[in-house]
Amino acid sequence: MNKKNNILVLPGDGIGPEVCDEAIKVLKHLNxxxxxxxxxxxxxxGGSAYEEFGNPLPEDTLKAAKExxxxxxxxxxxxxxxxxxYELRPERALLGLRAELDxxxxxRPAILSKYLSDSSSLKPEKVQDLNxxxxxxxxxxxxxxxxxxxxxxxxxxxxxxxxxxNEIERIGRIAFEAAQKRNKNICSVDKANVLEVSVLWREVxxxxxxxxxxxxxSHMLVDNAAMQLVRDPKQFDVIVTGNLFGDILSDIxxxxxxxxxxxxxxxxxxxxxxxxxxxxGSAPDITGKELANPIAAILSVAMMLKYSFNMNExxxxxxxSIQEVLSEGYRTYDLEGSKENKLSTSEMxxxxxxxxx
Ligand code: NAD
Numbered sequence: 041m042n043k044k045n046n047i048l049v050l051p052g053d054g055i056g057p058e059v060c061d062e063a064i065k066v067l068k069h070l071n072x073x074x075x076x077x078x079x080x081x082x083x084x085x086g087g088s089a090y091e092e093f094g095n096p097l098p099e100d101t102l103k104a105a106k107e108x109x110x111x112x113x114x115x116x117x118x119x120x121x122x123x124x125x126y127e128l129r130p131e132r133a134l135l136g137l138r139a140e141l142d143x144x145x146x147x148r149p150a151i152l153s154k155y156l157s158d159s160s161s162l163k164p165e166k167v168q169d170l171n172x173x174x175x176x177x178x179x180x181x182x183x184x185x186x187x188x189x190x191x192x193x194x195x196x197x198x199x200x201x202x203x204x205x206n207e208i209e210r211i212g213r214i215a216f217e218a219a220q221k222r223n224k225n226i227c228s229v230d231k232a233n234v235l236e237v238s239v240l241w242r243e244v245x246x247x248x249x250x251x252x253x254x255x256x257x258s259h260m261l262v263d264n265a266a267m268q269l270v271r272d273p274k275q276f277d278v279i280v281t282g283n284l285f286g287d288i289l290s291d292i293x294x295x296x297x298x299x300x301x302x303x304x305x306x307x308x309x310x311x312x313x314x315x316x317x318x319x320x321g322s323a324p325d326i327t328g329k330e331l332a333n334p335i336a337a338i339l340s341v342a343m344m345l346k347y348s349f350n351m352n353e354x355x356x357x358x359x360x361s362i363q364e365v366l367s368e369g370y371r372t373y374d375l376e377g378s379k380e381n382k383l384s385t386s387e388m389x390x391x392x393x394x395x396x397x
Contacts, residue, residue, distance in 0.1 A: 045078045045349055048108035050085040050101065053130060054322025055332035055385075056114020062334035062389030063112060063341045069393045070345075070354045081108070085137075086116030086130035086322075097133040105137055110348040111315040112340060113137075115322040138178060143307035143315055144207070145214040146178040146286065147343070150273075150293035150303070155366040158376055159298035162270070167296055172276040173222065174293055175215040176286025178307060180207045183283050201237050203282065208244040210310055215280035216252040221346070224255045225277035229265045229285055241282065262289070269293060294319060301333030301374045304340035306347055314348045316340040330384035333372035335362060338392060361395035 049064060051057035064080060071078040083089075083101040090096045096116070105111055116130035126132070137143070151171045157164035185200030212228075219226045228245045230238035242259055249257040260268070262285045268275065269292050281289060294303055303319040318336030326332055342358040345351040365388070371377030372388050383391060 043077070045076060045110075046108045047078055047080050047344070048104050048111045049080060049082045050105075050111060050113045051082065051088075052086040052114040052116040052322065053088055053118050054115055054324050054327045055320075056086070056116065056322055058114075058327070058330075058332050058385050059318060059334040059337035060112060060114040062385060062392075063337040065389050066338050066358060066393055066396070067341050069396060070357065073396070074351070074354045074357075076345075076349070076351060076354060085113065085133045087118050087121045089133065090121065090124070090128055090130065094128075096128060096130045097136040101133075102136070102140060105141060105315075109313060110344045111137070112337070112344065113315055113317040114337065115318065115320065117322050118324045118327075137315060138307060141313065141315065142179065142309045143313075144177060144179040144310075145211055145306075145308040146174075146176040146290075147214075147218065147306040147308065147347070148174045148176065148290045148293065148303070148319065149305075149339075149343070150174070150290075150297050151339075152297040153302075153363060153366050155363070156297075156299065156302070156375060160296055161298060162273075162296060167273060170273055170296060172273060172293060173218060173278045174286060174290045175211065175218060175278060175280045176290055177203075177207065177211040177282045178286075179283075180204075181283030201235065201282075201284070203237050203241060205240065205244050208241050209248055212245050212248045212280060214308060215278055216248065216255050218347075219255045219278040220252065221352075223277040225258075226255055227258050227260050227265070227276055227279050229260050229262050229279055229281040229289065231262050231285070232259070233261060237282075245280065265289060266292060269296070299333070299375060300336070301372065302335050302339070304336050304343050306340070306343045308347060312348055314344060316344040316348075330386065331373045332385045333374050334385050334389050335372070335392075338362065338389070357396050358392070361392050361397075364395045365391050 051060040157168040160167040182201040185202040232238040300320045308314040346355040369381045
């Protein structure tokens with residue numbers, strides 16, 4: 041018997057369930073056309089899980105997440121949970137899942153369809169057809185380094201930026217392998233002119249590159265990388281960097297595309313098990329109004345097919361269909377476009393399915 045591909049969907053809060061519904065529809069359609077042997081289950085997470093079970097990450101959800109081959113998460117959070125105990129807040133579920141599943145590699149593509157180049161804050165010619173991928177280390181570096189804290193007097197505070205060779209190597213591998221599936225170009229970003237940890241980072245990534253002769257490696261200091269992202273973002277294919285630098289650079293890259301409803305992300309562990317989620321949050325201001333753009337969630341499914349299941353044909357089918365829908369002028373309400381071509385959340389999902397071949 042063929043091994044089934046088990047996908048756990050965690051819709052979460054706000055527009056999370058709305059965009060996940062569309063992503064599941066697309067996934068089921070692809071499952072039918074391409075015979076992907078996909079089995080889909082659903083569990084509670086975030087604020088809605090807190091309401092039902094008193095815990096944003098219930099035991100059963102965590103167990104199901106550990107058993108699944110890949111996870112699709114909608115979004116968590118909302119103003120109604122802003123004042124509850126920190127440990128019980130919806131966002132804790134995300135941190136819990138990342139830590140329990142050891143999801144150390146965060147992949148954030150910044151893709152701008154040529155049909156949407158007017159939405160960027162940069163001139164259209166600078167960003168048209170932009171397609172770069174930021175690979176950020178997610179479970180180490182200065183955000184987790186010890187010692188950390190305040191001095192006894194309270195007059196100073198400190199954090200530790202620390203990476204081991206092993207941590208750098210494993211994020212490097214994910215980045216090199218991703219580059220092999222793209223334009224075979226990596227830029228490793230650090231601050232090696234000032235930080236010892238960056239000198240080690242550069243050494244390990246350079247050594248690793250010998251195992252990937254088909255991928256071209258360059259190094260860039262983070263201050264220059266921030267500048268280059270705004271000056272000429274299309275020079276990049278894959279950027280690999282640590283937790284702190286990646287946090288900042290991935291938000292710069294996201295803004296280049298101008299539309300948060302279009303951006304997917306993946307967090308992977310060393311077995312290529314991944315949690316895939318749109319970059320946006322639960323958008324309480326538009327929840328329940330059929331105004332949410334489901335494309336970020338649908339592109340998260342495309343990433344899942346590519347990175348967790350190596351189903352490249354099915355992944356391209358989604359990407360192509362989205363381009364076709366956009367080229368015909370169809371838009372959700374967050375995207376500029378003519379009134380008569382505006383689609384609701386579910387209409388956009390249906391249109392994308394209609395074009396999948
Ligand atoms: P947000 O991303 O939810 O919304 C920011 C703005 O973008 C809003 O105006 C919203 O309407 C719009 N928007 C977001 N996604 C959209 C989509 N798919 N289509 C159309 N418009 C969209 O960020 P926020 O308002 O700062 O946060 C709201 C809640 O979401 C908070 O509780 C926050 O903690 C949570 N949050 C969760 C995640 C996550 O689950 N990964 C990420 C960010 C924020």
